[in-house]
Amino acid sequence: MVRPTDSTQPRTIKEIAAVAGVSKSTVSRVLNDTPGVSPKARELVRSAIEATGYQPNRAARSLVTRATGSIGLVVSEAHARIFSDPFFASMVRGATQVVRPLGIHLVLMLAEDQRARDQLLEYLRHGHVDGVLFVSTHAADPLPRILVAERLPVVLSGRPVSRLQVSYVDVDSVAGAGLAVEHLLELGRRRIATIAGPQDMPAGQDRLRGFTEALAAHGVRPGPVAYGDFDRGSGARAMEELLASGAPFDGLFVASDLMALDALAVLREHALRVPEDVAVVGFDDSVAATQARPALTTVRQPVEEMAKALTLTLLDRIKDPDAPITSRVFPPKLVRRAST
Amino acid sequence: MVRPTDSTQPRTIKEIAAVAGVSKSTVSRVLNDTPGVSPKARELVRSAIEATGYQPNRAARSLVTRATGSIGLVVSEAHARIFSDPFFASMVRGATQVVRPLGIHLVLMLAEDQRARDQLLEYLRHGHVDGVLFVSTHAADPLPRILVAERLPVVLSGRPVSRLQVSYVDVDSVAGAGLAVEHLLELGRRRIATIAGPQDMPAGQDRLRGFTEALAAHGVRPGPVAYGDFDRGSGARAMEELLASGAPFDGLFVASDLMALDALAVLREHALRVPEDVAVVGFDDSVAATQARPALTTVRQPVEEMAKALTLTLLDRIKDPDAPITSRVFPPKLVRRAST
DNA sequence: CGTCGCTGTGGGACCGTTCCCATCCCACCG
DNA sequence: CGGTGGGATGGGAACGGTCCCACAGCGACG
Numbered sequence: 001m002v003r004p005t006d007s008t009q010p011r012t013i014k015e016i017a018a019v020a021g022v023s024k025s026t027v028s029r030v031l032n033d034t035p036g037v038s039p040k041a042r043e044l045v046r047s048a049i050e051a052t053g054y055q056p057n058r059a060a061r062s063l064v065t066r067a068t069g070s071i072g073l074v075v076s077e078a079h080a081r082i083f084s085d086p087f088f089a090s091m092v093r094g095a096t097q098v099v100r101p102l103g104i105h106l107v108l109m110l111a112e113d114q115r116a117r118d119q120l121l122e123y124l125r126h127g128h129v130d131g132v133l134f135v136s137t138h139a140a141d142p143l144p145r146i147l148v149a150e151r152l153p154v155v156l157s158g159r160p161v162s163r164l165q166v167s168y169v170d171v172d173s174v175a176g177a178g179l180a181v182e183h184l185l186e187l188g189r190r191r192i193a194t195i196a197g198p199q200d201m202p203a204g205q206d207r208l209r210g211f212t213e214a215l216a217a218h219g220v221r222p223g224p225v226a227y228g229d230f231d232r233g234s235g236a237r238a239m240e241e242l243l244a245s246g247a248p249f250d251g252l253f254v255a256s257d258l259m260a261l262d263a264l265a266v267l268r269e270h271a272l273r274v275p276e277d278v279a280v281v282g283f284d285d286s287v288a289a290t291q292a293r294p295a296l297t298t299v300r301q302p303v304e305e306m307a308k309a310l311t312l313t314l315l316d317r318i319k320d321p322d323a324p325i326t327s328r329v330f331p332p333k334l335v336r337r338a339s340t
Numbered sequence: 341m342v343r344p345t346d347s348t349q350p351r352t353i354k355e356i357a358a359v360a361g362v363s364k365s366t367v368s369r370v371l372n373d374t375p376g377v378s379p380k381a382r383e384l385v386r387s388a389i390e391a392t393g394y395q396p397n398r399a400a401r402s403l404v405t406r407a408t409g410s411i412g413l414v415v416s417e418a419h420a421r422i423f424s425d426p427f428f429a430s431m432v433r434g435a436t437q438v439v440r441p442l443g444i445h446l447v448l449m450l451a452e453d454q455r456a457r458d459q460l461l462e463y464l465r466h467g468h469v470d471g472v473l474f475v476s477t478h479a480a481d482p483l484p485r486i487l488v489a490e491r492l493p494v495v496l497s498g499r500p501v502s503r504l505q506v507s508y509v510d511v512d513s514v515a516g517a518g519l520a521v522e523h524l525l526e527l528g529r530r531r532i533a534t535i536a537g538p539q540d541m542p543a544g545q546d547r548l549r550g551f552t553e554a555l556a557a558h559g560v561r562p563g564p565v566a567y568g569d570f571d572r573g574s575g576a577r578a579m580e581e582l583l584a585s586g587a588p589f590d591g592l593f594v595a596s597d598l599m600a601l602d603a604l605a606v607l608r609e610h611a612l613r614v615p616e617d618v619a620v621v622g623f624d625d626s627v628a629a630t631q632a633r634p635a636l637t638t639v640r641q642p643v644e645e646m647a648k649a650l651t652l653t654l655l656d657r658i659k660d661p662d663a664p665i666t667s668r669v670f671p672p673k674l675v676r677r678a679s680t
Numbered sequence: 681c682g683t684c685g686c687t688g689t690g691g692g693a694c695c696g697t698t699c700c701c702a703t704c705c706c707a708c709c710g
Numbered sequence: 711c712g713g714t715g716g717g718a719t720g721g722g723a724a725c726g727g728t729c730c731c732a733c734a735g736c737g738a739c740g
Contacts, residue, residue, distance in 0.1 A: 025691045055466045059402035060726030096450045110436045269515045363720040400696030
């Protein structure tokens, strides 16, 4: 409550006006880059601000502009998983880089359970932030839809399941799976299996589609397919299925690193060598990929760049909420390690 | 900028006053739990607020109270590492739980490099947040000291290196190391080595001290000691050192999970079985611990509880900046897995 | 030479709270 | 029965910006 009163520093626009010898209106104009200020006055104000280290009062500005200068970073992941991902770290770093020079606050908001979700919705409805960044791989989340309907600027990381009038930023999963397949083909592998993700999620669909299309493009028949849910644990079951199917394979594309980790363990249990007997490629380039043994070859998303695009898109939307939807899809990159 | 105008919902205290049939002063009093309002009026206002779903305007309130209703969560970790830790996830969850019901914003702030650090400092100085939560294991960080000197409420997670007039919340590292040692002793191991952390960090010091003290308490002579820097990679060197020392050992306490991961790999390379030949205990219970093979027995901190305490301490400090320092140290817990 | 218009500037209302202060009412006491 | 004091209440000034509007100054043009 008690703020240290820096008696030396000017805290109001009026004081700056006095220092610069102009009216507070002119100072305000300079602060907001409004045209119609003489170069002389502009310079006068600028140097007064420079000299005093003045920063405008957020609250006062917010009160009249009805903008908060904050955007919400909603993490609607039930598990801790999203944090345990370098994905999240890079996301935050990218968003921060965009937001910091503008003095916009990145407000962290968790939606762990239904109650939190309800509270959050109520909160966002009251305009406590100017817009929302969704860093959620959980495509079924109803929150984005609701907020879009309420006309709150929203941008998603990851393509939404259904046709939703919302901008998003995503990695090209189809191309990513293609990269993986082509890498395996280049290594001379011809019998390529896959552990696919859940088919009710865009990422799951696209990665499987990229797999089959890339093989088709090279005239290679796809090997056996099993399904997991992207998470740790589900990959083991799928791997067992593949092995039980009897269909031979010397290459394996797994739609997530976490499942690939399971796959590696199961392969080892079955005394199959990686990469000699089976070359394995994952997806995500999560922290698990480097910690795996052997270290996992995987498909990386340019997350930081994506985060910047995401944030910029949101800021655009906040400036003009009626602008048309603009989504961006980024190209992935193959990171080669010891598993291929 | 353009906020959806919910024409139906009252947005001002005046409107609530009209609905309740009182003056805006009385509404304000009810909102702030100020005494001196008749029960009748209080109830009238309460139900008016309830009925309309009114929420006071942050900016207007902030303007006059000179408090922002936001606290900064400063992550002053250069690497992405802190995010990749369930530690961080739990930290955020704990802080959120405290902060959400109070309508206080948790503003995420990164201090990746020196430039960011300078900007951040400048920013915090201008009172854009009411207080700062430091989630930084990096004890040498000068930021807390500066902010304390500027009289900005600050609370640290992790004991600071030097005597700093600041509250902190930490896990009892000495006791944690003790748990690890006692566990190994119970398993019948008598020759116990350790890979200690850096001795210029409190956590490094305490974990080594706990190790030696616990052994001394049981009259067991400590085995060889090697040092790492807590990070991935440094554990391998230390492990090699221990093996090269020639001193035999059947138990190993490693001061961080990441180093323990390295140790496991080196032990495997040397054809030593875990836990048969060497039982290994880590520290932190990071995500790496469960992903290790064999899964790592380790010492866990009650992070979420610690985060709550951290946040509550900060809020207390904001309320009364001159209150005496109050730090809390939490007891750790041993999590037994396959490596012992 | 008067008027018009245009650029640059300043004054002041307003945003939605809090909080100080004045006022009112009522009970109690001398 | 008038005076007093204290609790409840309301009015209005502030908080520090933005932005509308009025107006000064000045060159151009009829």
